[in-house]
Amino acid sequence: MLHLGAAGRNAMPTAHSWCSCGxxxxxFGHHKVAQLTDDHTRHRSLCPLLAQGKEAA
Structure with a gap:
């Protein structure tokens, strides 16, 4: 799951990435949020728990 947030104009963006694998x-901040978003996308394709669900489907 990925949650992105920014409270308003000129607010610092935030991101929280979590998965059932732990x-x-x-x-926090534009650059770090962009990095975490890319990393989260990569994780979705590599996580063993998510891969098991894809195989079962």
Whole structure:
């Protein structure tokens, strides 16, 4: 799951990435949020727990 947030104009963006495998990462600021978003997308294709669900489907 990925949650992105920014409270309003000129607010610092935030991101929270977590997974049932135990992944739980947070980022603050434009650059770090962009990095975490890319990393979250990569994780979705590599996570063994998510891969098991794809095989079962």
């Amino acid at each position: 992944r739980d990462l947070k980022a």
